[in-house]
Amino acid sequence: MKMNIVNVLMGAAAALIFLSLTMFVVDQRQSAIVLQLGEMVEVKTVPGLYFKIPLIQNVRYFDSRILTMDSTEPERYITAEKKNVMVDAFVKWRIDDVKQYYITVGGDEVRAKTRLMQTVNSVMREEFGRRTINDVVSGERDKIMEILRQKADADARKIGVQVLDVRLKRVDFPTEISESVYRRMDAERKRVANELRATGNADSEKIRADADRQREETLADAYRDAQKLKGDGDAKAAAIYAAAFGRNPEFYSFYRSMDAYTQSFKNKSDVMVLDPSSTFFKYLKSSNDVGK
Incomplete structure (x- = not known):
């Protein structure tokens, strides 16, 4: 009884091993090629479970996702102006025909990338050699990339x-x-800055001169008006004095003398040296005569 159980278990294990050798799975990220003694017999591109002949057939898997080929160092190219430019680029690609891919490059991704890089470099040298620096930097950059894609794709299909x-x-x-370019750019920026600074200084001086002129004109107009007002006032004062003097010359003379006495002896330290017979003391003498 025990031997029967052991035989059954061994048979089941052998069956599982045999099934595992006959089955293989292709998922949605892959494509597969079934090889029989080194010869390609079938291509599987649809995800699912498949069978093969064990020991005689084997399966190779290939990534069907979009892959990126990026240059490690910028490449040097020459434009139509015979100027050198350094270009850093990358390529997005994927395996489209697994059978052709296996036949031409043996399914080797390194060989495929080398072929792609050679094609892209050749097309880029051709396209850059037809255009100026301005075209490749900004003017026709999108157009160049589309031409590169089309030509590289046409060759990659092979x-x-x-x-x-x-x-x-x-x-x-x-x-x-x-x-050298940066130095020229820096010198150009400095030249423009100096020109703007000089223009600003000239405008500043012009504004300052105009303000000074307006100030002088305003002061002159104010002085003229002040002198005119002062002259009018002096004329009116003279007219009033003349009218007062015409009415009572003696009183006017007396008033003027009193004002002169007040201004002359305003401070105790004031000293005047005059002849006692001077007319300046006319009314002082008259007051003394009246007192006597």
């Missing part, structure tokens, strides 16, 4: 690969040229 996109990440001058 090895069962589809090129989905070619992108120029950066287009720059070589280091030795960049430094």
Whole structure:
């Protein structure tokens, strides 16, 4: 009885092993090729469970997702102006025809990338050689990338690969040229800044001169008006004095003398040296005569 159970278990294990050797799974991210003694017999691109002949047939899997090929270092290209530019680019690609991919490059991804890179570099040298620096930097950059994609894709189809996109990440001058360009740009910016600064100073001086002129004109007008008012006042005062003097000359003379005495002897320290017979003391003498 025990031997029967052991035999059954061994048979079941052998059956499982045999089934595992005959079955293989292809998921949605893969494509597969069934090889029989090294020869390709079948291609599986639809996800699912499949069977193969154990020991005689084997399966190779290939990634069907979109892959990225990025350059490790920027490549040097020459434009139509014979100027060097450094270009950093990347390529988006995927395996489109697994059978053709296996036949042409043996299913080797490294060989496929080498072929793609050679194609892209060749097309880029051709396209950059037709255009100026301005075109490759900004003017026709989108157009160049589309041409690169089309030409690279046309060649990549020969090895069962589809090129989905070619992108120029950066287009720059070589280091030795960049430094010279930056120095020229810096000098140009400084020149423009100096011109703007000189223009600003000239405008400032002009505004300041105009303000000074307006100030002088305003002061002159004010002084003129003040002098006119002062002259009118003096004329009116003289007229009043003349009218008063005409009415009572003696009183007017007396009033003027009293005002002169007040102004002359306003401070105790004031000293005047005059002849006693001077007319300045006329009314002082008259008051003394009256007192006597």
